[in-house]
Amino acid sequence: MPALPASANLPNLLDYVRGLRESDWDAFHPGVTAHWFYKEPDGGAAAVLLRYEPGARVAEHEHVGYEHMLVLEGDEYDETGTYPAGSFVIHPPGTRHSPGSHGGCVALLIYEKAVRFVGSK
Template identity: 55%
Template sequence: MLEQGLIRDFIGGAWRDLPFAPFHPGVTRHILYGEPEGAAAALLRYEAGARVPRHEHTGFEHILVLDGAQCDENGHYPAGTFAINAPGTVHQVWSDEGCVALLIWERPVRILI
């Protein structure tokens, strides 16, 4: 399915066949590409009720919710929502019902706890 940086039928759900690994309690991820301190892209899969700790964005982050819905202090974002978090944005992310989101970021976040 992944051939030289290409995933066919990604929006149609081909991401479901990718391997996910533990990230935070109740959240798994599949890294598409990236550097530890630089630009990267990943799929995050939240179980119902899962959260990612409060964090600050140190660079731009683009999010496309592919399935379910994601939430933060500013709202509820169902499948099909595209969001941009600018550098300096601070929030906590969760999913009441579970979700999968594509994240593409310029620089990693800083966990604030």
């Protein structure tokens, strides 16, 4: 993951996403890849683009801190609803869900703290 300067500016996030090469994405979960902007060690804050293949789903997890999610392309869903492109969702600490995408999507997620996957220590 590249180091960011003191400040970063992406004037058109969608153009940035569309310009990413396959090698710019890392495995995250089956059917889901990640492009990290930053990720603090020891479960600290992070900003990441997640790209879901059609039908992919992430295992249930609990939010230890706030998560802010902006769906950039496609659609995402979880136990509480479906979120088309342009949707902005805030998951407060203590909430749990298992997000997925029927048709595939790209979403920007900003974590206050890393999530805790249910069933893992």
